[in-house]
Amino acid sequence: METFKKYWFVLVVIVVIIALYVAIKKGVLNLFGSTVSPEEKLAAQLDQLEYDPKKLSITPSEAILISQQLLAAMDRWGTDDKTIMSLLDKLNRDDLLFVIKTFGIQPYNGLGSSQAVDRYLLYSVNVNLPSWIKAEMSGQNLAHVADIFSKFNIPF
Numbered sequence: 001m002e003t004f005k006k007y008w009f010v011l012v013v014i015v016v017i018i019a020l021y022v023a024i025k026k027g028v029l030n031l032f033g034s035t036v037s038p039e040e041k042l043a044a045q046l047d048q049l050e051y052d053p054k055k056l057s058i059t060p061s062e063a064i065l066i067s068q069q070l071l072a073a074m075d076r077w078g079t080d081d082k083t084i085m086s087l088l089d090k091l092n093r094d095d096l097l098f099v100i101k102t103f104g105i106q107p108y109n110g111l112g113s114s115q116a117v118d119r120y121l122l123y124s125v126n127v128n129l130p131s132w133i134k135a136e137m138s139g140q141n142l143a144h145v146a147d148i149f150s151k152f153n154i155p156f
Contacts, residue, residue, distance in 0.1 A: 039131045043105075045155040046128060051097035058095050063102040066091075070103065070129065074136040081141040084133065088145060093152035100154075103129040110135070130156050 058066070066087055073080035073087075091099060108131070109124035127135075133145055134156070149156035 039125070039127050042130060042155055043128055046097075046100060046130070049097055049154065051094040051101070053094075055092065055094040056098055057092055058098065060102070063095075063098050066099050067103040067129075070099070071106065071132075074132055079136040081137055084137065085141060085144055088148050091148075093154070096148070096152055096154060100129045103132075106132065108132055108135060130154075 069087055070084060073083040088096065105126045105128055107124040108127050130149065134142065137145060146156050
């Protein structure tokens with residue numbers, strides 16, 4: 001019985017530590033003062049930018065489709081860099097801003113998963129399209145996408 005109490009106590013301590021860690025990471029419990037994450041800074045910068053509807057070369061339904069295709073290219077295991085680059089290469093500045101706003105904020109857990117079950121089973125953060133891309137891509141392909149954003153003077 002004494003051994004059972006010892007293990008029970010250790011289990012409770014581990015659960016409390018994990019709960020505190022998750023609360024701190026999600027910002028529910030802020031022990032270290034107010035900090036702004038790079039994703040929050042980027043989101044604030046992107047919110048300041050507006051697209052000109054008159055300069056759009058895509059329709060709202062096409063923006064939704066592109067957003068879904070980008071999410072599918074990054075979702076789950078592996079990233080389809082070619083699809084991401086080909087979709088973004090076709091857009092002008094206003095189209096890209098429109099797609100970013102259409103993509104919105106999606107939960108990201110490091111595996112790229114946006115599935116509802118995974119949101120509850122795995123730790124995830126809510127981030128925008130540029131943050132998803134930066135987390136999923138690397139090397140020359142990431143540099144190519146960064147150049148697209150830079151060319152249009154859109155924070156990345």
